[in-house]
Amino acid sequence: MDEETIVALATPPGRAGIAVIRFSGRRSAEIVRRIVRPLPDRPKARHSYHGFIHDEGKRIDECLAVIFRAPSSYSGEDMAEVSLHASLFVVAETLSLACRCGARPALPGEFTYRAFRNGKMDLLQAEAVNELIQANSRAGALMEFGNLEGRLSRAVAAVRSALLNEAADVESAIEFAEDQHLASAGNSALDEAAASLDAILAASRFSDVLSRGLAVVIAGRVNVGKSSLFNALLLQERAIVSALPGTTRDFIEETLHLDGFTVRVTDAAGIRPVAGDDIENQGMQRSLDKIAGADAVLFMMDASQPLQENDLEIARRLGAKKRLLLANKSDLADERAVRAIRDAFPGEDVHLVSARNGDNLGVVSAFLKGLLRDLPDVSGMVAVNLRQKGLLQALREAIGRVRDLQAQQPAAVELVAEEIRRALRIIGELTGEVGADDILRGVFARFCIGK
Ligand SMILES: Nc1nc2c(ncn2[C@@H]2O[C@H](COP(=O)(O)OP(=O)(O)OP(=O)(O)O)[C@@H](O)[C@H]2O)c(=O)[nH]1
Ligand SMILES: [Mg+2]
CATH class of the missing domain: 3.30.1360.120 (Probable tRNA modification gtpase trme; domain 1)
Structure with missing residues (x-):
């Protein structure tokens, strides 16, 4: 070809x-x-x-x-x-x-x-080309460029050389029947390899956020002003705003760029217990799904109206999600309503805002920036995609088994040798040296034409 x-x-x-x-x-x-x-x-x-x-x-x-x-x-x-x-x-x-x-x-x-x-x-670098193009944050792009320059490949090469050294020792132990030699051999190189894999896998949670962007949902019951906030954040009249409850029926998603990160903001349909019609019901279910998949929620209530049981019900559905509590329509704020909201969330800050006038909306961007700051410093981290993550986990487990087998008395040298071969095969799959054609096809099919 x-x-x-x-x-x-x-x-x-x-x-x-x-x-x-x-x-x-x-x-x-x-x-x-x-x-x-x-x-x-x-x-x-x-x-x-x-x-x-x-x-x-x-x-x-x-x-x-x-x-x-x-x-x-x-x-x-x-x-x-x-x-x-x-x-x-x-x-x-x-x-x-x-x-x-x-x-x-x-x-x-x-x-x-x-x-x-x-x-x-190698295959890891080839994948980095595509991930770099797709990256949704500056930090994600830098990590991918690091991989393109061989960062992940080098980490994997270090694990491979530790395994190869170990394999040589094991083979000679088998040859000379020196079980003792094997058992007593210092295995710091393998332990180092395991530790470096642990670090890469721990960081992979964040590379996910970096590659897809942070997902934030605006949630609350109908008519509290969610779409108004959405438009204010995007600085454009994107969503329809009206005094009719149930205006937003499907969710709308847009991206914001904040400090080099992508934040995907979703304006969800308002949630209320007895819905107007089937379309609105479906919209509400989607809102709940969106909330479940979000990294954080902007939870909005209405400062001009008595707090409703439905507000509290939605708040409960947010579970342990990171959230910012907003009491909207501060321009019409009713003192008793605001007090009821504050009492309902003891120990949490409730921010009075006006989505319509823009009053105090700085709390929202401060909250979003806070979420981004919570992400660890990624400059020393290695990005991994799903395919790589699965293989790195399998590799880590194989090394764990090698160490366990070596700890047995007498050491099970044949099994150790077999397990090391398995680990080396996984490395081959990572770098593409051993690759079934369909794996390769799958990897490259995700690219765009012309790359
Ligand atoms: N006075 C005042 N009115 C507001 C404010 N924010 C929104 N509104 C009004 O509240 C009504 C509902 O606003 P939307 O933004 O459509 O509310 P929503 O939560 O998206 O409503 P649904 O999509 O129906 O769930 C509209 O008439 C808005 O103009 C505010 O800060 N002050
Ligand atoms: Mg709306």
Whole structure:
């Protein structure tokens, strides 16, 4: 398959200043020379040539072309990049022209897959390319770039070398029947490996938050002003606000960027015990689901009206979620209502705000920033995705079994050797050295086309 030359748009489809069309494979330069003129017979590598895209003798756009020669390219193969105007029509025409000249449209992730096959990067680094593109926070992006530069690969390589050393000792113990030697051998390297895996796994909880962003839901009974707060946070009239209870029927989700993090804010349908109709009921169920999946809740009550049993019922449903208590409509605040709210939440701060006027809404951004500050400093952490996490856990367990078996008297050397081989196989799966094709396909299918 690597014999074929592939082509794809590497920039997002749409109208923009420029678009980049990328080629990989032996015929890259030849195909580009047929499309882009003038180009010399043997273009210099990594040199930017100015020219025009020609379709059957007609110039259709002006462009810059760069040729790369194997192995000094992203994929490790001969490659080319053509930058042209990001016009939907010119890009489509250039791609079809490239295909008529012998290129084939690339599959998702195929450029990176080739880089992996050609040894430019291991599977962990290839995955980091995609995770970096998808990262939803500055910190997450930095962690992924760390992996692209080999941070996770190096951590795994250290575990591998500890295992290989151990394997050598075990083999010689088997050969010379020296059980004692094995049992007494210091195993600090394996213990260090286990500790480093523990640290990576402990941090993986946070890499999850970093990659998907922090999820925050605005919850409360109908008509308290949830959508008004949502709009105020987004600085736009996104959700419909009205005096009619039950205005918001489905949830609306938007993202905010705060201190380099993505916060996904959800405006949920108001929750009330006897719902107006089936649509509203479904909306309420979705609200409850959203609350269950949230990292924190902005719980809103109405300072202008007596506290209702329903308010308390919803508060109970929040369980142990991190929450900010808001008493909205401070401009119409009723003293007794506010006192009742405060009494209902002893030991917790209740903030009087006005979503409509913007009064005191600073407490909301302070709360969100507080949540982000609670995240640990990630600069020293290693990002892991779900696939990697499962394998790292299995690896950690295998090392635990090795240590347990070694502690037995007499040490079960054959079993230890078997367990070490198992651990090494897991490492091979992590880095992609042993990989069933479907695992590889699954990993690269998550990429976008052109990467
Ligand atoms: N006086 C005053 N009215 C407000 C304030 N915030 C919201 N309102 C009004 O309260 C009514 C309900 O506001 P929404 O934001 O639609 O309330 P909601 O909680 O999203 O309502 P549902 O979607 O029906 O659950 C509207 O008439 C708003 O203008 C406020 O701070 N002060
Ligand atoms: Mg609403």
